[in-house]
Amino acid sequence: MKEQKIKTDWASAKLTQNNGVVICAKGKNGKNCIRFDKLTDLKQAIKSKKISVKKWIISVPFKRCIFKSLQLPAKELTEAAQMLDFEIPSLIPLPPEDLIYGCTLLNKTQGMLNVLVCIIRKSILSRLLEPYNAAAIYPNKVIFDSLAIQNFFNTVNKNSQKARLDIFAAHKSCYIISSRGASYQKADEIAYSNTNFRDEFLNSNIFANEISNQKTAAKSENNNIDISLAGLKQPTSKIKDILQENWQLLPVNKLSFFRPPAPHLFLAKNRCGGAGVAESPGSPADSLIAAGLLESIDNANLQYINLLPRDDLKKAQRKSLLLNYLATGILSAVLILLIWLTLAAMNWRIEEKAEKIMSKIAPIENVAGSVESKRELLKAVQLQLANRGYITKIFQELYKFSPKAISISNLKLFSESEKTRIEINGQADTLSNAFEYSNAMKKAQILNAVQITNAQQIPRPGGSVVEFQAECVIKEIKK
Amino acid sequence: MKTTPKKSNRQILLASITAVIIIGSLIFTTTIKPALEKRQNYIENLNRLKLKLRKMQANLLIKDRIEKIYSQIKPLIKTKGTQQEQISDFTKELSDIYSNLNVKIRSVKILPTVKKKFYSRFLIKIEMSANITDFLKFAYAIQTHPEAIKLEQFSAKVDQEIRNNVSVSLLISKISKSKDSPAA
Numbered sequence: 001m002k003e004q005k006i007k008t009d010w011a012s013a014k015l016t017q018n019n020g021v022v023i024c025a026k027g028k029n030g031k032n033c034i035r036f037d038k039l040t041d042l043k044q045a046i047k048s049k050k051i052s053v054k055k056w057i058i059s060v061p062f063k064r065c066i067f068k069s070l071q072l073p074a075k076e077l078t079e080a081a082q083m084l085d086f087e088i089p090s091l092i093p094l095p096p097e098d099l100i101y102g103c104t105l106l107n108k109t110q111g112m113l114n115v116l117v118c119i120i121r122k123s124i125l126s127r128l129l130e131p132y133n134a135a136a137i138y139p140n141k142v143i144f145d146s147l148a149i150q151n152f153f154n155t156v157n158k159n160s161q162k163a164r165l166d167i168f169a170a171h172k173s174c175y176i177i178s179s180r181g182a183s184y185q186k187a188d189e190i191a192y193s194n195t196n197f198r199d200e201f202l203n204s205n206i207f208a209n210e211i212s213n214q215k216t217a218a219k220s221e222n223n224n225i226d227i228s229l230a231g232l233k234q235p236t237s238k239i240k241d242i243l244q245e246n247w248q249l250l251p252v253n254k255l256s257f258f259r260p261p262a263p264h265l266f267l268a269k270n271r272c273g274g275a276g277v278a279e280s281p282g283s284p285a286d287s288l289i290a291a292g293l294l295e296s297i298d299n300a301n302l303q304y305i306n307l308l309p310r311d312d313l314k315k316a317q318r319k320s321l322l323l324n325y326l327a328t329g330i331l332s333a334v335l336i337l338l339i340w341l342t343l344a345a346m347n348w349r350i351e352e353k354a355e356k357i358m359s360k361i362a363p364i365e366n367v368a369g370s371v372e373s374k375r376e377l378l379k380a381v382q383l384q385l386a387n388r389g390y391i392t393k394i395f396q397e398l399y400k401f402s403p404k405a406i407s408i409s410n411l412k413l414f415s416e417s418e419k420t421r422i423e424i425n426g427q428a429d430t431l432s433n434a435f436e437y438s439n440a441m442k443k444a445q446i447l448n449a450v451q452i453t454n455a456q457q458i459p460r461p462g463g464s465v466v467e468f469q470a471e472c473v474i475k476e477i478k479k
Numbered sequence: 480m481k482t483t484p485k486k487s488n489r490q491i492l493l494a495s496i497t498a499v500i501i502i503g504s505l506i507f508t509t510t511i512k513p514a515l516e517k518r519q520n521y522i523e524n525l526n527r528l529k530l531k532l533r534k535m536q537a538n539l540l541i542k543d544r545i546e547k548i549y550s551q552i553k554p555l556i557k558t559k560g561t562q563q564e565q566i567s568d569f570t571k572e573l574s575d576i577y578s579n580l581n582v583k584i585r586s587v588k589i590l591p592t593v594k595k596k597f598y599s600r601f602l603i604k605i606e607m608s609a610n611i612t613d614f615l616k617f618a619y620a621i622q623t624h625p626e627a628i629k630l631e632q633f634s635a636k637v638d639q640e641i642r643n644n645v646s647v648s649l650l651i652s653k654i655s656k657s658k659d660s661p662a663a
Contacts, residue, residue: 340514343514357525358528376597384627413633
């Protein structure tokens with residue numbers, strides 16, 4: 001006996017005759033089936049999170065459904081499923097809004113699909129769902145039980161592509177299901193009139209008919225048929241003999257015998273031993289159906305056989321979509337918040353660094369500020385005092401070096417940022433004397449770069465005079 | 480009965496992309512961009528502070544040398560009163576110089592003061608006619624003035640009528656420490 005918790009995306013559930021339930025879920029160690037003697041035990045387990053299932057699949061008895069085969073001009077099952085809405089009114093004289101329907105593939109012909117349409121009334125379905133809902137199971141998928149059984153046999157036969165007859169002998173009845181390839185074709189259930197079901201099983205007309213039908217279906221292939229058995233206690237060889245003796249026309253290719261999975265019994269906490277599971281033989285029919293239901297989840301051929309109201313399905317889809325949007329929205333918001341927080345943290349770090357520097361600056365700010373202002377003042381004063389004495393020096397040099405033949409009439413001095421410029425207007429008696437002026441000034445210390453920029457000979461009464469313009473750039477006065 | 484036509488997948492996709500772009504840009508402009516701008520400002524401020532600290536530390540290293548030189552030039556840039564008072568002191572100093580000389584002042588024009596962070600620069604333009612000797616005396620007096628006064632520009636023109644006379648236009652500047660300068 002061991003404490004066990006189940007947490008899974010999908011699980012199947014099947015009500016038992018004695019108001020119990022068998023659930024199957026895929027776990028780490030493969031398929032896991034658990035039987036609950038009471039629905040309340042399951043409800044309690046779900047409530048206490050011992051069993052946490054996101055989606056449930058359940059079955060309804062196939063005898064509560066109406067089956068119609070239909071030939072549709074479709075290439076894929078998806079197209080055929082869409083066409084069903086238009087075909088249903090011609091199939092059954094009931095208002096379509098009272099019906100729930102789905103389809104599976106029977107076979108393909110050239111450009112046509114033969115589909116098996118399963119129809120159930122809404123009122124019947126809601127009655128069948130009531131006990132599940134009471135146990136807090138709200139299914140996401142509903143199929144009929146014979147399909148679940150066929151799906152179990154499909155799985156154990158490794159999806160055999162041959163014609164096959166699946167026989168499952170339960171306690172009170174026997175299921176006979178015919179398949180072609182992996183596609184479900186037809187099913188029937190023979191209820192035993194007495195406990196010696198074997199004779200009934202072997203002499204049943206229904207069984208004979210099924211075999212005959214299956215033989216017809218298999219004819220197009222190699223006339224062989226596989227038979228899969230489950231739930232029977234007779235030795236396999238004996239059954240094979242009986243089958244071949246009774247129906248000589250049937251060539252049995254392969255006869256396989258399978259045991260239905262044995263569910264563990266779930267013990268509620270208030271019972272002896274506490275919460276956990278214990279080995280116990282349960283109803284083989286229920287566990288086989290539950291196991292088959294679980295296998296049908298991944299079967300692509302069964303995606304259009306969900307016997308749940310379409311409105312409910314749409315609502316569930318919408319809910320899931322909204323949840324996805326909400327999750328995406330929340331994640332995006334969290335992401336934006338994280339980006340913002342990262343930036344805020346970076347800003348905070350920079351601010352902290354700035355504060356550290358400020359704390360270093362604060363004690364030296366006054367002293368360093370005073371030094372800075374003094375430095376600036378020094379620079380300004382140095383610039384102000386630089387070349388302060390050049391005026392007297394200029395006049396001194398003009399007086400000393402200007403030739404006698406030159407007379408200066410105008411003097412302009414401009415002090416610019418890096419240089420001082422002087423413009424001289426003067427007169428000379430001849431042009432040669434005027435141009436000689438720059439040569440004469442070369443001996444000067446600061447006016448040694450005098451350049452004549454313009455010279456004009458102007459006639460005067462009794463001769464002529466030369467008016468000239470000169471320019472000199474004083475870079476620095478050497479003391 | 481009118482029915483709304485069903486939206487195609489392409490329309491839904493385009494609408495979704497548009498919505499995502501709009502919402503994304505709104506979130507970016509309201510949340511991310513301000514934080515990025517704030518970060519940029521903080522970084523600039525941090526760099527400014529780092530530079531300031533480096534400058535201050537460098538100033539501390541040269542403090543003694545600067546103090547020593549500053550004590551020498553301090554008398555040149557003494558500050559007295561308001562800016563107006565300083566300008567009037569400046570004009571008074573100039574008039575003290577030329578009142579003792581044989582110069583004829585034609586005009587005295589006070590130009591706008593150039594204000595710097597730690598000092599002000601006052602500018603006065605004077606037009607005068609004077610004997611060349613007196614003008615040179617005036618220039619020499621400015622050159623040797625105990626305050627930071629400087630002859631920035633001048634233009635001298637020989638008088639046609641009186642041979643030794645010149646008409647002079649002068650631009651004289653003076654530097655004075657600002658009142659709010661931390662330099663003591």
